[in-house]
Each structure stands twice: as C-alpha cells, then as structure tokens.
Amino acid sequence: MTDSPLSSLGAKVVVASSSDENHPPENIIDGNTNTFWMSTGMFPQEFIIRFAEPTNLSSLTVDSYNVKHLKVEKNMSQNASQFEFVTEKDCEHTEGHLQSNSVSLNGGSAVHLRFIITTGHDHFVSVHRVGVQH
Amino acid sequence: MVKLRARCLLVGDAAVGKSALSHVFHSDGTLFQKNYSMTTGVELLLKCVNIPETNDSVELYIIDSAGKETLVEACEKMWGEPSLLCLVFDLTSEQSFANCSRWMERVRAHSRGLHVPGVLVGNKSDLSPRREVEASVAQEWAQSQGLEYHETSAREMENCDAPLLSLARAFQSLYRERQEAIQNLSPG
Numbered sequence: 036m037t038d039s040p041l042s043s044l045g046a047k048v049v050v051a052s053s054s055d056e057n058h059p060p061e062n063i064i065d066g067n068t069n070t071f072w073m074s075t076g077m078f079p080q081e082f083i084i085r086f087a088e089p090t091n092l093s094s095l096t097v098d099s100y101n102v103k104h105l106k107v108e109k110n111m112s113q114n115a116s117q118f119e120f121v122t123e124k125d126c127e128h129t130e131g132h133l134q135s136n137s138v139s140l141n142g143g144s145a146v147h148l149r150f151i152i153t154t155g156h157d158h159f160v161s162v163h164r165v166g167v168q169h
Numbered sequence: 170m171v172k173l174r175a176r177c178l179l180v181g182d183a184a185v186g187k188s189a190l191s192h193v194f195h196s197d198g199t200l201f202q203k204n205y206s207m208t209t210g211v212e213l214l215l216k217c218v219n220i221p222e223t224n225d226s227v228e229l230y231i232i233d234s235a236g237k238e239t240l241v242e243a244c245e246k247m248w249g250e251p252s253l254l255c256l257v258f259d260l261t262s263e264q265s266f267a268n269c270s271r272w273m274e275r276v277r278a279h280s281r282g283l284h285v286p287g288v289l290v291g292n293k294s295d296l297s298p299r300r301e302v303e304a305s306v307a308q309e310w311a312q313s314q315g316l317e318y319h320e321t322s323a324r325e326m327e328n329c330d331a332p333l334l335s336l337a338r339a340f341q342s343l344y345r346e347r348q349e350a351i352q353n354l355s356p357g
Contacts, residue, residue, distance in 0.1 A: 055171040058348075073348060076174035076252055076340070077230070100351055132355045158252055158283060159347045 040066025041165065045087030048072075049115055049147075052080045063162050068098050068133060071161040080152045083115050084165065089144040091169050096137045097150075098164040101157040102126045107138055109145035118149050128156040133163055170224035175340045177229045178248055178279075180272050181257035182265040183207065183236035186292040189323035190257060191233045194333055198326040208235045211247045218337040227337040229253070241275070248279050253336045254287030256316065258307075261299040266291075266307065273314055286339035287316045288332045295322040 041064035051060035053075040060082055062070035074080040089111060097105065104125055108118035121141075126134050152160055179187050188208050192200050195214045212233040219226045232251075234244045256272055258265040269289065276285065289311040291302060304320065311318035317339070319332045 053174075055348075057171075071351060073351065075171055075344065076227075077176055078250070100354060154250070157347065159344060161351045 040064060041084065041086075041167065042066070047085050048082055049085045050081065050083040050149075052082065058161070063165050066164060066166070068163040071100075071163040073161045074152070074155070074159050076158060078152065078154050080160065082150050082162070084148045084150075085115065086146055086148075089146050090167070091142065091144045092140045092148075092167050093142055094137055094139045094168045095148075096135065096164070096166045096168075097162065098133045098135050099126070099160060099162045100133055101128070101155045101160040102134060102152050102162070103128070103156050104153045105136070105138075106151040106153060107140075108149040108151070109140075109143075110147045110149075111144065112146060115147050115149075118147070171344070173225065173227045173340055173344055175227055175229055175252035175336070176249055177231045177253040177255055177336060178251040178276060179231050179233045179255045179257065180276065181236055181290075182259070182262070182268050183238075185236065185257050185259040185262070185265050186323050187236060187257050188212065188233055190290070190292060190321065190329060190332075191231055193323045193326055193329045194231065198329055201324055201326060207237065208233060209237075209240055210235060211244050216333065218333050220334075220337055220341055223341075225341055227340050229333065229336065231255075245275065245279070248276075250283075251276065251280060251285055253340055254285050254316070255290060255332060255336060256287060257290045257292055258302070260291040260293050260302050260307075260320065261296050263301040266302045266310075269310070284315075284343075286336070286343060287314075288335050289314070289316040289318050290332050291318070291320045292323060294320045294327065295325045 048060040058073045060072045106123040107121045110118045214231040216229045308318045317335045321328045
C-alpha cells in the first residue's frame, strides 16, 4: 500500500482529451482531491498515465464526479498504444460529494494505464485523484 | 482559456432551411445553397465559435438531421446525447411552428433527463409578406420551453451568427456553473 501521489513516483499524464488551463490533467496525479481535471464537453473522454517504469498494480482508487461508466486499459509498451482491456465499472451518481471507486486490477504490471470515461451523469465530469495500490 | 466541445442537434420540419442555415454558419456567411436538396440522413458540420471578450471558444459538432417524417426515426439513432439544441421552423409556415413541440419531445427523449440549452430559430425572415408566425407568439413559446428566440434569413445571411453565439454562450455558462459546483464538493 502507498499513499504517495503518483507524480512523486515519476508518473505523468501523457494524454488527456480535454484541457482547461485552470484544471490541467496533472491534477489527477498530484494526490490532492481538491484539485481536479475537468472534461470540457461530449463523451467519450480519456486520459493516459505513464509510469516511470513497469509498475506492479493490484488495485486503483479513482476519485471523481459525475462519471457514469469507466473503462480501464493497460499496456507494457513504451508507446501509448496497443492497450489491452483490464476492467470496466458503472459508477453511481453522488450528490454533493465525490465518487470514490476502487478498481481491482488482478495484479500484473503496466507502463501505461488508459482511462476511458464512456459516459457521465452530466455534460461534464471531473477526476480528482487516481491512486494505485501495489 | 478553455475550448469546450458540444454536440449540437439541428432539427425541425423538412424544408425550413436547416441545411441552408448550417452552411451559412459553416462558411461564416459566405455561402447560401441556392438549390434545394433534401437531407435524407444526418450531416455533421464542425464550427468553432469564439466567445467575444473572453479567451474561451466552443467547438460545435452540428448534427443536421433530416426533418422529413418518414426519415426521422432512422436519423434519431445517430443523434447520440446532445449537449445543445437548435430547433428551426419556417416563419412562413404555421405548421412547421406547430410541429416544434413534437421536436422538443423527441429531443427530450434523447437527453437522459439532462438540461439541454437551446435556441428556437424562425428562418426565412426575408419572406415577410408571407409570414404566418408572429415574433411575439414564437418568442413566448420559446420562453416556455427555456429556449432563446432568434429570427434569421439564411438567404440574405441575416442574423445567422446570433443563434450560434447564443448556443456557445449558454454552453460556456453551463460549464462555469458546473465547475463552481465541483469546486465546492466535499471529499468522497
């Protein structure tokens, strides 16, 4: 188990399908749920996290708002391509507080993790933190 | 600075001028299609609207969908989940205005209970001698549906920017509103 922010472990968000300079994708991996990345309209939305090296993962926690369906993919390549499906999850709507979902990854390592938000409970969604448990 | 993206549904009866309007939108008021050719499916047009006095812009993915009754059902499958609505009628056709409530029902069925900001557009304002729908009546109905009302002439390229700008502004203010709500959330 670890609670260090992903960014301090050398992880980076290398792709994000929306950008608002006030809410950059780096906010997803800074470990702080007060800062967030926000989608700017339409679905699907996605972001890809790259780890500094192949990382063993047992599960993830995703803190978000208004996400309705989340799909997670991973790869072991240095390129952000050729992903394999890992899991998908329906997320309940929460009123006035963040959604906190844990996603089991069944072990195995990854260099990239790809998160696809196929649909939301509203026009816009936000992602506040992604944390990993090793 | 932010670039928003919105799926904008363009609907209304056949021959009210949806495609003509969308081509005027798309060409920034330089192109009016003189020859009528009925849209039988769905046409996608991409138009970026800058919101004046801000650095924000909205990319509109305009879904121009056939208005002819027999084609509607097939087209509805391609509507997806709309972010914005542009409902058009012909100012010289009372019937096309009366049918607007049917169009609203159809759009609502696709919006999953979400609020979809929109505009009502009375087109063909250049044909004033043949006008059948009074501005005040259209305005009142628009208001009752939460739509902003505009009159345009695609042929004269008159006022065609107004509905787009109004849609872009509505989407931007929805975004700002949601952003503020998210900022005030408590942790999960």
